[in-house]
Amino acid sequence: MMHSGKVPLVTTIKERCRVCYTCVRECPAKAIRIAEGQAEVVPERCIGCGNCVRVCSQHAKQVLSSTAEVADLLSGSDPVAAIVAPSFPAEFTDMDFRRVVGMIRAMGFTFVNEVAFGADLVAARYRDLLATSGDRRFIATSCPAIVGYVERYHPKLVPSLAPIVSPMIAAARVLRQLKGDGLRIVFIGPCIAKKGEAASRRVADEVHAVLTFIELRDMLAERGITPEAVEPSDFDAPHGGPGALFPISRGMLQAAGIGEDLMTGDVVAAEGPRFTEAIAEFASGDLDARLLEVLCCNGCIMGAGTSCGAPLFRRRAWVSHFVRQRQRTLDTEAWHRAVADFADLDLSRGYAANDQRMPAPLDDDDIRDIMARMGKFTPEDELNCGACGYETCREHAIAIFKGLAESEMCLPYTIEQLRKAVGELAVSNEQLASAHAALMQSEKLASMGQLAAGIAHEVNNPLGVVLMYTHLLLEECPDDSHLREDLAMVVEQADRCKKIVAGLLHFARQNKVVLQPVNLCDLVDRVVDVVPVPENVSVTVEHRMADPVAELDRDQIAQVLTNLVTNAAAAMPAGGAIRIATESVDGLVRIAISDTGVGIPAANLDKIFEPFFTTKQIGEGTGLGLAVTYGIVKMHRGDISVTSNADPAAGPRGTTFTVTLPRRRQTAAMTPYTETAGGDHPHGG
16 A cells, blocks of 8 residues: 555565564565565555554564654644544553643644544444445445455455445544635544555545554654643544444444344454455355445554554453543533534545456466475475465465565475585585695695605715715625624615605605506405515405406505505504405495504594604604505595504404595596594504
8 A cells, every 4th residue: 555655654674674474474465575585565565454563573664654744734834633533542541531632732733633423424324324225235444454455455346345434534524624625634543554545546635644643652752742741631522422432343333323133144243364254255245244344453442553562352441431431421412413413424435446466377387386396296295384474385386476475485495495505514514624634634745745855855865875885895894894793784774764765755756647447456466465464464355346447557556555555464463364355336446455453543543644654663664654645545536544443442453444546537536535544553654
């Protein structure tokens, strides 16, 4: 519903909206669109009921303010009258009504009148309408939200709208007849939809502005007007009678003397959020009442423009108490004369269809496709939980088709999408952690390689000189010389240094992988044949490969196998068993080398692939074997992992190294397997 100037009655404060879909659920006109995760009111579809304002716990719905407009009217030269809705006793519960009237006068209003008198006239017109219309059926039009709903969503029922103005317009016409056309009129009440009614072309310029009770309180506070500071005052005549019951459900019927006879069903009253069902049944003919008296709220006393937080029946009691009090002091004869004086006042009006219905999908396949996108393929998948704001999954799908909703509004669908996203993030995080570990290891190898290359280059030449001259001295030294044993020791240690330097050079050089088809089973068998193992260590080989051929660098993989088998044998000084198994899976070949040795303590598992880390005795290892092995495997775009147990209480001790390599040549790095490392163990170099 639009106000003058095409300004929406209700807007969303996006910064406050938490997209809980409560407004979608409570909007009878489904005038809330969810777009890009934000709830927004569609002005053309809005009937101004204010349900979204009332139910929003985040106060994200903002009502069009009329305070500036009213302030301008009060500062002008024309007289201004305030017409007060009969629901005011449910708003100003802590003061006598005369104080309320006094405060309104203090704001600058020339007249303060009761809309209740307009309701008295309207009630009489409904009584006459039913008496003279024969079998015609009508929908009462006192509630502007109901009128807006019928015009938009049941345009065929527009002729059934009772051609009678609301009490607000009736009161305005009474005052204009009494005071002249120069009078400016401001309605004060609990209803947001009244702002839209006042701007309607059919009753244009009847009411110049509409204030909700909340806005009235704001203006009073801004001006510092309090009940204690004003002179109590009564409403200006004409005073209201039974029409003061209008804000209570069925109040109009009582004021008009029209009974809701359950036997005949000629008159039916309905109120609250389920008014849509009453109108739908009226349209279909299932409800054949002559008059459907229906209110959007549970009575006007529950309007969204009130600040009172009291429950329904307490508000009813306040209004009823006020009406009883007024009736005791009402000048009945004067009231009857006033009603008679305005018996000929024109209280008619017309209505116009404003069809806002959206075409439903003609093909059920469209709905099935939408529901399939939300993971709903069978009736069992349709939970109808209502979390999206729609009663059923199908209604939600239709709203998506109409552009009013999004798939993400479905809570089960969103939870499933989040679960998938969390799973994907977990995999990505694992891959990232593995890649980070591999990068750190590569940086260590690169740094150590540069150091090793420099050391080997500088040491190799003088070491060769030492060896050459030591051998010359040995050749010239007599066999019985006491120096011969010392020279032999120098040669032995120099040879050991030469081997260390050779290992450094091997570690440092930038090897290139030369991939060729290799029978992996034959390669493993050949390595087992040539690698010496102690007599107390047994070696078994198990091949589980239908196709043993893989593209590998034969010599480098042979070095990997040699290092791992040698380390496994060294891990079993008291004897044991080595088991080698080969297998292929999903384009990969895998070699597992297990031993029954002492195991690797958990504290060392992240160190065993580091250069120069070793737990062997001095002179028994350089700590480069596994570092070289790691580098070769990574150059093949493969992975090496280790599992080990060094605690006898946790089960059999032993270690298994698993080497995984791509069967075919790859241009991009394969996805790494989870890598563990460590080792105070002969495996450590």
